[in-house]
Amino acid sequence: MDKALIPDGLKRCPFPIFALWLLALLAVIGWGVYAGLTVLLKGLNVTGLNNYFGFGLYITVDLAIIALGAGAFFSGFMYYGISRFFPQLKELGKIINLAVIIGFCCYTGALLVLLLEIGQPLRGWFGYWHANVHSMLTEVIFCITCYAIVLVIEFTPIILENRKLDQVKPLHVFGHSLHELMALFALTGTFLSFFHQGSLGGVPGVMFGRPFAYRTGFFIWPWTFFLFTLSAMASGPAFTALVCRLIEKATRKRLVDHNVYLMIAKIQGGLLLAYLIFKGMDTLYWALDTAPSFGQKLTDFYRAPYGMWLLFAELGICGVIPAVILLTPKARENNHLLFLAFFLDCVGIGINRFVMTVQAIAIPVMPFDEWAVYVPTWAEWAPCVAMLCYGAVIVSLSYRYLPVFPQEKELNR
């Protein structure tokens, strides 16, 4: 049965090994589900959150994972949208399926964790029903849901390409028709994703009572709106490339041309540099103008354990270094450096999301108030780790049973 499902002409590891791998992942997912149920049944008192830290690990991981899932929308935009002007971008077709699958995992996983995040999960639908059009979170709720639906639509034809499913005529026709329409969905997804990545940045940026997070901006959008979108574009495809490399290492196979990695490197390098320039300007303006206008100075915001090192780690080690590597032809030719740069790029975006959510609220705004430190509990770690394992399950199943990489056969002859 297992063999019959594997794409024609491709080799996969023996089923028992695959089953063991899945079992290990499912065990971790079970741990996460147990933690999730504990949160739902007992309430958020089992987490490390408190009245100072309304936002914590769940939100940080959600923001980071959604940024890294941006490979789906941005690769789709480049492949389906602008490749007609820049034909070399057609190369991305070799990795676009993986980008969609990763995007699907990231978004659906984030939605699951978000369910735990709210104190009254049964009222989750209020977000659509009683929507406050001024709230950035409303925009996030609508866009994430719509975009998750778009990702399901994008993932469906890939699933229908499974050898067995493809033999069913109506499914074949349906999948094929969806393929034809994919450009339309990819561009709808781009539009939605652009807005909600931005709105996620708007969440901290509009809090005018929180000088660390607050940013001035353009019309109703704080600068963080644009920075979040740009940073997601600068890290999403890098994450896709990183996962692809991981699969290559685990399966000891080549799955995409090296050229694809190099192209992603160039694109990511350019975007990361642009992001760093804008982020640098934003940080300077905030440090020299916005914060002082609220009576605070840069050093007020950085205290142990959330010290200045976070700023250096985010913008220096995980910003400037990967940008330099990715933009230097010699350096990016070196595989170790190339994937190190991708890795640092992704970590940097994670730090940024952490800083904008957790550190932003650790800082006491009232001078006589206290600086707080937040330590997540197992009930927060478990669902987050489980979400990653959920992604690994989907990617593993997809790799085994679906023709995810069009080049696989020819590269492993």
Add this chain to the structure above:
Amino acid sequence: MSGNGHSEHPESAVRFGMVIDLDKCTGCGACTVACQQENNIAFRPDESNKLRTISWMTLYRLENGQDYPDHRVAYLPRPCMHCDSGHDAPCTFVCPVNATKRDETTGFVNHIPVRCIGCRYCMVACPYHARSFNWWDPKWPETMEAMLNPEVSPRMRGVVEKCTFCHHRYYRARDAARAAGEDPDTVLYTPACAEACPTGAIVFGNLKDPHSEVAELSKDSRAFRLLAKLHTEPKVIYLSRHAWVHKQSDNGL
């Protein structure tokens, strides 16, 4: 029936506010206890974790940072500021489900627990830490259950709550005025904290009425607001004759 008056009186001349005289406050905590009792605020058997307690009126201790004999202490009671900034309060602006809104007729920043989804975005947005989250199911000792205030609904686990300026007392006063054939729009009332304060440090009333005590005090030379630089425009105004207290009201003032 109590109404919020919003649709009835969109042009109302009422803006309820509070003045707290820190020179009179002794830090006795009567306001916080009265608030707790009046508003059915639940508590835990062990309240030592102050980051998880529910407190609508928090008492802060301020110090001037000097050694004896120049050491000075002041107490600052902090209810919700019922921010009045033009583009809405920091909390109402961000709530995705309209569970917290400013009543433009009275200036109350209201909160509807049964609509709140507990996302805590409002808590994060509030620089005054005026909102608390219900981490546990609310519980009172059995004997206390009988003493709960029937005018204030207890809040359930998983939602946020905060000071309402005891607006149930306002609606009660409006109802009484209607019953007596008087104009409900002119009623005044006193929140529990102001009523309980033994030194009379808390004064409450209509800031828009230039002859009210609260409006006059708000123009006192000792008056200041917390974090004025953030432009949240609090409707709670503090009084102090001490420069070092003023200095702590706003970073680097």
